[in-house]
Amino acid sequence: MDLPILVTIKPWLNFFHPLLMWVLLGLSIYAMYLGVQIRRTREAEGDTKKELIKGKFNIKHHQIGSLLLALMVLGTLGGMAVTYINNGKLFVGPHLLAGLGMTGMIAVSASLTPYMQKGANWARVSHISLNTVILGLFGWQAVTGVEIVQKLISKM
Structure with a gap:
């Protein structure tokens, strides 16, 4: 299925997942900071x-955590979808397996929230x-992802 719009944007789809994941890495670090403030x-x-208490760290932590959960799941699925669209298959390797593990x-x-x-x-x-393991x-995913992006750029 080669729709004209898909053919036009297909090469650029490869960069959506890495950019999103770098944003999520930054948000994860911010969520960790908020979590430390909650503990303090x-x-x-x-x-x-x-x-x-005036900092409302708990509310911010929950909001950022919810955003991270949603975007991590969508980003993982999106990365897999783009790989499949561009290659007709998934490359099962450490990057994919670690990403799926992180998503789980x-x-x-997040499911521990009611207990906390x-x-x-x-x-x-x-x-x-x-x-901590996810972070x-x-x-590590950031490093291997950059290597994958470099391979994609060299093929363009």
Whole structure:
């Protein structure tokens, strides 16, 4: 199926996924900062706690986390779709498998929210651990993704 519009934008589709993922990497780092601020707020006392509460870090963290979850799932599916559209197949390798793993982990991490809201420390530890692994994999994905983009550019 070679629609004229698809033929026109097909080469540029390769760059949507990498750009989105770099934005998500930055948002992930910001979400981590907000999470640290939530922990500081929870552990603070007196005037310090009152001042930290004004930052509304918990609301911002939930909003950024929701955005990350949605865009990670859509970005993963989109990256796979573009690969298939351009090549007629998926390349099953470390980059794809790590990306799928990260997508599953972020879903599990987000699903822990109700337990954390009820004060379950195991859920907080699990949430933090999963997100730390995700952030580490994200850094590795960024490097391997740049290598893939460089291969695509060299073929243009």
